Amino acid sequence: MPRSHGRRAALVHPDADAIDVLDVLHALADPTRMTIVRTLRADPERACGTFPVDVAPSTLTHHFRVLRDAGVIRQREDGNRRWTTLRLEDLDARFPALLDTIVTAYDRQANSSAAG
Amino acid sequence: MPRSHGRRAALVHPDADAIDVLDVLHALADPTRMTIVRTLRADPERACGTFPVDVAPSTLTHHFRVLRDAGVIRQREDGNRRWTTLRLEDLDARFPALLDTIVTAYDRQANSSAAG
DNA sequence: CCCCTTTTTCGACGTTCGTCGTACAACGAA
């Protein structure tokens, strides 16, 4: 019995109501995943291979799964590519200002480091 | 040569300017440590043994060290006890609204779970 | 001094994490 469609197992995303803040914090507590999220805040939608991170493709897949399972990103398939977006509205509805505050904090830290 | 004073190795706290937001997120991404932080928001200062967590004393020591190393709490010695406080001002100066937003998100989640 | 309380240190255990290379599956184009 073949899968109905989709690349492999269907992409699973938690319901907005089921997003766990501890999972979100854990997902964001990694520099590669933080870079993914910050990139997504600038560009609304990107294909997997276009993120400015320096890890192996299989590692990137792993990070996308962590973010997806935590409810931070949504991925949709389109032919050969997989497009990724931030679940900003879902996140904001459940945890107002959370993502914004965290990413802003990270940006602030990056700027203060750069400024010496 | 005995230690000058203090229980054992002196308590080390990172400078406010050196607090890393990724370390803070990691420190907060654990239910026991989140409970510690939430307890500290209600009570300004508490002794180690008085937190409503259900882990062994040595595990609690471990969690305090993670929070201390991340710059989330400050601990001071007083005779036989070790008093713990939140580094709210330092945290807020470096990452405005971060701790408050995260803890509020956690409270919100706890309430929504309780309400079913 | 001895004992009790508070908290730490150390070593151990199983689990999870971040990383990778290899193999492979799905799609588009030639």
Add this chain to the structure above:
DNA sequence: TTCGTTGTACGACGAACGTCGAAAAAGGGG
């Protein structure tokens, strides 16, 4: 169909994590 591109699945590896029990350190009180 064959090839190249895109991205995944799987298995492996070392490191870090959360947990604990046993032992011990430091202080207070008798």
